[in-house]
Amino acid sequence: MEFDELKTIWQSHTATLVEIGHRSAADIGHMLRQRSRTALSKINRSIGIEIGILLAFALLSVWQLVRQESSLDLLAIIMLCFVGASMIFYSWKYRRLNRISIETSNLKEALSRTTMTMAGYMKLYSYAGMILVPAMGAAGVLYGVHVAAQDNGKTLSELPMSAWGIIVLVMSIYAGLSILFTKWYVRKLYGVHYDELKACLEELQESTMP
Amino acid sequence: MYCNQDEERRDLFQDIVLQLWRAYESFKGESKISTWMYRVALNTAISGFRKQKRKPEQSRLSDRAYEVPIVLPDPDMEEKRTFLYKAIDQLSEVEKGIVMLHLEDHSYEEIAEIIGITPNYVGVKLNRIKQRLKKILQPHFV
Numbered sequence: 001m002e003f004d005e006l007k008t009i010w011q012s013h014t015a016t017l018v019e020i021g022h023r024s025a026a027d028i029g030h031m032l033r034q035r036s037r038t039a040l041s042k043i044n045r046s047i048g049i050e051i052g053i054l055l056a057f058a059l060l061s062v063w064q065l066v067r068q069e070s071s072l073d074l075l076a077i078i079m080l081c082f083v084g085a086s087m088i089f090y091s092w093k094y095r096r097l098n099r100i101s102i103e104t105s106n107l108k109e110a111l112s113r114t115t116m117t118m119a120g121y122m123k124l125y126s127y128a129g130m131i132l133v134p135a136m137g138a139a140g141v142l143y144g145v146h147v148a149a150q151d152n153g154k155t156l157s158e159l160p161m162s163a164w165g166i167i168v169l170v171m172s173i174y175a176g177l178s179i180l181f182t183k184w185y186v187r188k189l190y191g192v193h194y195d196e197l198k199a200c201l202e203e204l205q206e207s208t209m210p
Numbered sequence: 211m212y213c214n215q216d217e218e219r220r221d222l223f224q225d226i227v228l229q230l231w232r233a234y235e236s237f238k239g240e241s242k243i244s245t246w247m248y249r250v251a252l253n254t255a256i257s258g259f260r261k262q263k264r265k266p267e268q269s270r271l272s273d274r275a276y277e278v279p280i281v282l283p284d285p286d287m288e289e290k291r292t293f294l295y296k297a298i299d300q301l302s303e304v305e306k307g308i309v310m311l312h313l314e315d316h317s318y319e320e321i322a323e324i325i326g327i328t329p330n331y332v333g334v335k336l337n338r339i340k341q342r343l344k345k346i347l348q349p350h351f352v
Contacts, residue, residue: 003340007315009287010294010313014288107252107307197256
């Protein structure tokens, strides 16, 4: 078996493929008007939807504060704080993610930059999830306890130590579970792809190793 | 080579066209336009962040992938083409790119420019790839 024979087979096949795969200018124009179907574009679109939902919550909270119905004011303020923190996180996330653009440099440089950006993005995603989700959970639990205490004619400071023990335990379990979930989720979303790109890069870096 | 199914192939083709269109402004004429196009296409195919599908052997092409609706005039050649595709499919993503460029008659220098390694290392990689392909294909290419 000679390699030239493989070249002949390959080239005769690709020549036919080029022939049948020929696209007219109109076809190309149609393609350019379509949305990119890469997962990156899909994530960008879902970030847009998530930001839309957050803004809806923010408007709802502002409306609640304007209505001046004091029983729900605290919840509206908590919600606004959460939306604000989340918006900061989302804008970071969006900027990080969009640094992963298709590179026009050579494959090795492109892989190096993409893996570096992805690692940073994954770290940011993990930290934000590990802080925001437990914080929001804790705020929710405290608000629930506050409302329940009010219904019984008490304030938070009047709750017995045993009740605080249970509250702290619930918050700790929730925080632990949400941290584990965030780690698993980030790994599931980006882990496989990141590992594959890293493996490709390592293969190319062999050439520069002593 | 980088897609399992027709739909994925169409998506990849569309994305390559889109990326070429978007990146065209960055083409400064420092290399041949074909080299630049290969760079963008290969970067899109390898690092373009496609959605992962859970499959037993993710990077392997399914049998359907070889069913390109083309019949070469020589049935023997057609069979050899199928074996060649299956053999290339057993290589890593990077090796697939290198061998494809070599099969399309690009020089070591051009391959080095597209991949980002030295021409010498292209030679080393190609030697290894040829050895592997020879081992896989020898029984079918008598």
